[in-house]
Amino acid sequence: MRQVQICEVGPRDGLQNAKQLMPTETKKAWISALAAAGLNEIEVGSFVPPKLIPAMADTGEIVKHALAIPGLKVVALAPNVKGFERAREAGAHKITFPVSASHQHSVSNVRMTPDQMVEEVRKAAQMRGAQGPEIEGAVSTAFGCTMQGNVPEDEVVRIAVKLAEFCDCVALADTVGYANPVQVKRVFRRVKQEIGDKLEGAHFHNTRGLGLANALAAWEEGVRSFDSSMGGLGGCPFAPGASGNVITEDLVFMFESMGVSTGIDFDKLLAARKIMHGGVPDEPLYGHMALAGLPKGFRAAA
């Protein structure tokens, strides 16, 4: 029925960059509301040291809550093997590893080169066992980097090919909102030629307003799996005032208006937005659809 798969990453990528802490009980209520709206894949948190990112300190409890929601694929981020072990013990269905294609960003962020980080993911893949969780390798800063600027496309392809050796799926992420539609098509096409259907997800930020245009470009290139964040939550630590991820509400509206079914209900989505807003009331809320409402006579995709 769903013609495109949307993974809500607000509880992880959004809250991680928010200035306010969302109470654990509100997180749970928000995740339940998201699932009730039809979001059947949610990145609920990150297994990083709580000292580094206090907003993710309750991820274990949040994963437990999410696992009790029927039909929901529970995704968690791990930055290393230690995080992977915690995520696996918590029972996450899918564990995503960010691997920065930018050498400078990788060393600064995780104190490993991209190749060292690839080996870290390989270790996790070797550890997981037959019944282990799905592992995603997400090539971050795949379209540019605030530190080193340009990220060579050859390097993006090289990292993606390595990850595809042992990951179940590979995603490309525009971590800092540098991508443009022409580049998106070119890079996804190049990676697809190398790793075929192992290339699954697209993760865009709306930092410079091109989030939906980039999602459209990726869709036209055959991508059917997108990350997004309710209300564009989280902003960008490198660009004060700029919004965060591509906005779930607007992304859903774009696809549904194009006749592409997302499986998501608008009214329930807006109800979840209210819960989210209640949990971090000082965070700016982005998104046009929530303000403008649906067009008169609008019919969602069948």
Next chain:
Amino acid sequence: MRQVQICEVGPRDGLQNAKQLMPTETKKAWISALAAAGLNEIEVGSFVPPKLIPAMADTGEIVKHALAIPGLKVVALAPNVKGFERAREAGAHKITFPVSASHQHSVSNVRMTPDQMVEEVRKAAQMRGAQGPEIEGAVSTAFGCTMQGNVPEDEVVRIAVKLAEFCDCVALADTVGYANPVQVKRVFRRVKQEIGDKLEGAHFHNTRGLGLANALAAWEEGVRSFDSSMGGLGGCPFAPGASGNVITEDLVFMFESMGVSTGIDFDKLLAARKIMHGGVPDEPLYGHMALAGLPKGFRAAA
């Protein structure tokens, strides 16, 4: 050099829907700053009765100011023959007529059916003489209407074909922000098949956040002429809190980052934004590029 033509419509479409009046001297300074940034086509105002739209009462004076700017194509809107005569006397280079494809919107807005409005434009075309201004027929509500909802595509094509008989160029306008990329491609393709190169402009609103995605879709369909408004000025009278036209700054960034030259300078564009904001300080300012800044190492299209 320019691979895409952007027409700034903020002084008309933006200010017409703004709650504040911009002082005439600020309008002049803003238009000069826009032209200095490389916008060589600006819709500077509308020749409507000042009682109906007080913000457009100074359009004659504004046209005069704009005509003194070297290399600038001065565009004005006319809703009828009377407005056309005033625009022609003022010396506008290009006069644009909105012709609503929605019967209900047309009757409510100008007390004429779409076909009566087409005849009004025909009269203007017959009056203009050999040295007269360029005439554009803009099919408005071409992608949907807040009053009647769906606008049949056959009707959009029929109106466009009629206008192409005597107009120099035809544009399609998503007046209320209902369009989606798939529809944009389909409708532009259908109209293009009928009237060929007479189909020129695309006018999108960002009411539901799809402005840039729709512009990308139109670009991919061969459209090379776009309206936009600085800061998304103007909002939407039918959707409180929703932004107005597609945002000039973000549209320019999208094209330039795709390697498509707009002829527009970013720094000077942001300087013009400051002048605009100073003239209507209570109006909400939209646009991501202005907040986030250019990517590190960014190079504009050659």
